[in-house]
Amino acid sequence: VGVMYAEVRRPCRVMILVNPNSGRCQTMQLFTGHVQGMLTEASVPYTLVITEAKNHARDVVKKADLTQWDALVIMSGDGLLFEVINGLMEREDWEQAIQTPIGILPGGSGNALAASVHHYSQAPPAWNEELLLSCGFMLCKGLVGAMDLVSVHLPSRKRLFSFLSIAWGFVADVDIESEKYRHVGGIRFLMGTLVRLATLRVYQGRLAFLPVDETSNVPKGKSNSTSPPPSMCSSLPCRHIPSSPNQNSVLRCSSRNQNTISKSTETQSDGQTKVLLSDSLLPSLDQPVPESWTVVKDEDFVLVLAIYQSHLAEDLLAVPGAMVDDGAIHLFYVTAGISRPALLRLFLAMEKGAHLDCGCPYLVYEKVKAFRLEPLSPQGVITVDGETVEYGPVQAQVHPGIARLICG
Ligand code: ADP
Ligand code: MG
Structure with a gap:
């Protein structure tokens, strides 16, 4: 179902x-x-x-x-x-x-x-x-x-929840630098992109990820795929559940990814125990990533972008086949060596979601459940859902279908 x-x-x-x-x-x-x-x-x-x-x-x-x-x-x-x-x-x-x-x-x-x-x-x-x-x-x-939702671990051990994206390098810099053009609306990202292209730089760091297990029942997607998985609302039944008075104020719904949420407890200073959502795929940030993870060989990047919705902005279709509850983080990275015109072409193609069709050898796409990014450049910007967070090593994992969205 x-x-x-x-x-x-x-x-x-x-x-x-x-x-x-x-x-x-x-x-x-x-x-x-x-x-x-x-x-x-x-x-x-x-x-x-x-x-x-x-x-x-x-x-x-x-x-x-x-x-x-x-x-x-x-x-x-x-x-x-x-x-x-x-x-x-x-x-x-x-x-x-x-x-x-x-x-x-x-x-x-x-x-x-x-x-x-x-x-x-x-x-x-x-x-x-x-x-x-x-x-x-x-x-x-x-x-x-x-x-x-995606839980994000920051260097200070703080944890955030994210519904959209984690960005580092070109995309994060554009996002933050273009804030000053906010009054022009969505076109601020295009303006920011053009400005940043002029000062294009390389960002050093390490990237590792846990790929989505393609043998599971999650819809398949492959690297550099040009045919996106079917969109959410096309083939799926739409069920209206009548309200009952003894239910919570909202109605239940189920998803293809309705996993059992994994939880842990924490004893607080007042002796009370608090139930927490546990990130079972993530080791502590000071531990190496597990053997099952893929470590990216490149350490020179132009951008790393993890996104879990179809759009990065109103006119940037990053993942045409993404679904709101596909249980995946769509991880893109662009390695150093790409020319300015080629990078601009990618962003222009993204307006139609066609960037993976450009055949650009510097652009890599992976569908993952978790990843870790360790910037080596001493200073920089990391954004979560477009907001600046602490700079340093971050890691994240997806929690399929834990929130509910009005859509469709
Ligand atoms: P935009 O797309 O224009 O950036 P956002 O919803 O992202 O709009 O809001 C930008 C920032 O403004 C967010 O960090 C949000 O927390 C903050 N914010 C929320 N309410 C106010 C307010 N009344 N005045 C100023 N900033 C606000
Ligand atoms: Mg904003």
């Missing part, structure tokens, strides 16, 4: 978190102009929470009584969703909390998840207001499916 969708309960109570300063600072106007009427028409009761600063949304969802909400919707860029997911995972009741359906309405300059959700629905590509309308429509329909 493939993915099954559940519906958000009707009438459902939706908390919409809006970042008024994301993108071109027009999020509120976009909301009142395009979304409000749609929600009223569809009789979706909602409460607006307008964020006041960074981490406001994180604190709100950390403290919220989630039995009062059937969905948490983010109207911003990917950065605000990153906060919300980490806020949910920091809760004592994370296992339940992360089951709250999450929706996305593009309001930022980096709207990769919104573009991905739209792509999974198999609709023709859309941008700007059209993408917003599509996501608003999906919210009104309220179909919910499972979404993979």
Whole structure:
């Protein structure tokens, strides 16, 4: 059985978190102009929470009584969703909390998840207001499916949860440097790419990964494949489950990857034990990677990009065949030696998802469950979901289908 969708309960109570300063600072106007009427028409009761600063949304969802909400919707860029997911995972009741359906309405300059959700629905590509309308429509329909999350270990032993990407080198630098062009919207990435190309550099580091076991029932994908696996919504049954009063405020759904979540316990300073999500594939960062992992021979990179949605930005289709719960991290790297024109060609081809068809010998694609990246360059930028994190060795593993996303 493939993915099954559940519906958000009707009438459902939706908390919409809006970042008024994301993108071109027009999020509120976009909301009142395009979304409000749609929600009223569809009789979706909602409460607006307008964020006041960074981490406001994180604190709100950390403290919220989630039995009062059937969905948490983010109207911003990917950065605000990153906060919300980490806020949910920091809760004592994370296992339940992360089951709250999450929706996305593009309001930022980096709207990769919104573009991905739209792509999974198999609709023709859309941008700007059209993408917003599509996501608003999906919210009104309220179909919910499972979404993979990736746990990320940072040098300080801190752990984060990620729904989109981990980047180092060219992509991370462009992402951060282009923040200053945020007011121009999504085109900031193209501007940033052109600027960075002029100062193209090599990043030294070590990369190792655990490949997806292609003998398992996960859809197959091979390196440099030109034929993507089937998209999520094409062949899968769509099941509407009626609401029952003794259920939690939202309905269950299942996924092709509904694994048993592996957990461990930790004794806290107050003597209480806390149940944690355990990263069973990852050794400690100071230990060598297991024998079963592949160690990349190259140590000179132009970029390393791990992505687990189809889109890296509204107009960058990184993994045409990615699915929201395919249980895989799509790992790309470009090794040193690539020319500026060849790198530009890759990014231009990515607008149509055709970069793997360029036959570029410097671009490698691997489908993995876990990876480790150890930068050797003393300084640099690593981003998780487009946000800068501590620089240094990082590792990550996928947790198939542990979150739930309004999509389809
Ligand atoms: P964009 O795509 O424009 O970058 P994001 O959603 O990624 O939009 O938000 C950018 C950053 O702004 C995030 O790090 C988020 O935490 C932060 N943020 C959230 N609310 C506010 C606010 N009210 N004012 C300023 N920054 C905020
Ligand atoms: Mg952002």
